[in-house]
Amino acid sequence: MTPLLSAIEVTKQYRLRRPGWRTAMLTAVDHVSFDLEPGETLGIVGESGSGKSTLGRCILHLTPVTAGRVVLEGRDIQALSERQMLPLRRKMQMVFQNPLTSFNPMMTIGQALMDTMRLMPGLDDKHRQQRVFALLEQVQLDSRIANLYPHEISGGQLQRAGIARALAPEPAMLFLDEPTSALDVSIQGQIVNLLLDLQKDRGLAYIFVSHDLRVVHYLAQHLLVMRQGQVVEQGAKEAVFGAPQHPYTQTLIEAAHLHVSHVSPAT
Ligand SMILES: Nc1ncnc2c1ncn2[C@@H]1O[C@H](COP(=O)(O)OP(=O)(O)OP(=O)(O)O)[C@@H](O)[C@H]1O
Numbered sequence: 001m002t003p004l005l006s007a008i009e010v011t012k013q014y015r016l017r018r019p020g021w022r023t024a025m026l027t028a029v030d031h032v033s034f035d036l037e038p039g040e041t042l043g044i045v046g047e048s049g050s051g052k053s054t055l056g057r058c059i060l061h062l063t064p065v066t067a068g069r070v071v072l073e074g075r076d077i078q079a080l081s082e083r084q085m086l087p088l089r090r091k092m093q094m095v096f097q098n099p100l101t102s103f104n105p106m107m108t109i110g111q112a113l114m115d116t117m118r119l120m121p122g123l124d125d126k127h128r129q130q131r132v133f134a135l136l137e138q139v140q141l142d143s144r145i146a147n148l149y150p151h152e153i154s155g156g157q158l159q160r161a162g163i164a165r166a167l168a169p170e171p172a173m174l175f176l177d178e179p180t181s182a183l184d185v186s187i188q189g190q191i192v193n194l195l196l197d198l199q200k201d202r203g204l205a206y207i208f209v210s211h212d213l214r215v216v217h218y219l220a221q222h223l224l225v226m227r228q229g230q231v232v233e234q235g236a237k238e239a240v241f242g243a244p245q246h247p248y249t250q251t252l253i254e255a256a257h258l259h260v261s262h263v264s265p266a267t
């Protein structure tokens, strides 16, 4: 079976400005490789600054990679022109940590969802409008929300809208960048369970970034642990949680008071 997505030695360097003529290079993502199968969840954990979001931007072709390749459904997307990339863009969508800053404050939720559907040619305005209501229903939001602005709804509702927006162009994969960490604990479990339901219904693949190892344990089949741009551990969830090889992973698991034998699902 061809993986939905393969990252092959993906590397991203930033040139940092220094006073005077000197420049320094920062390797934000350092030779990261993984495969993602359709319908599967890869959990990514790692401390702040370890390169998780940068990896997401590389995968989604939002920033060019310095080296390495991203292969989507067997096609090397680095080699594609912007125009060739267009029909593939809709296949991978991002859900952001902070829904309030990820929505345009001047657009209603309905307008924001319509806007994302530009990636789907052949839909007229009437069908787009119908899809807005269908999408809101799928994330269990009232259709009246379509006419409201981001600041008029709660954080949990807005993150549901963020998920609806990501689903709008019918992607095969969502990159979820800490989608619950800005939300109240009481709301986090609802969003996680919504994501699980959507995945079951649509066969979506997820890359789920989180600081919360419990959530990752609940959602993911495979795990990737990053530190300073590098993968320090990767593999099946049971293997990584059950017998972490790297001291950093062991520390993370201990800090989360997560011992595999008695993990309860997120509530
Ligand atoms: N546009 C940029 N220019 C220069 N450096 C950047 C840029 N974006 C990210 N970096 C640097 O790359 C490294 C990785 O950042 P990144 O945001 O990917 O980490 P992260 O794992 O997502 O962190 P967090 O958990 O805080 O979200 C950091 O050192 C960061 O400062």
Ligand SMILES: [Mg+2]
Pocket: 052, 053, 054, 177
């Ligand atoms: Mg980040």
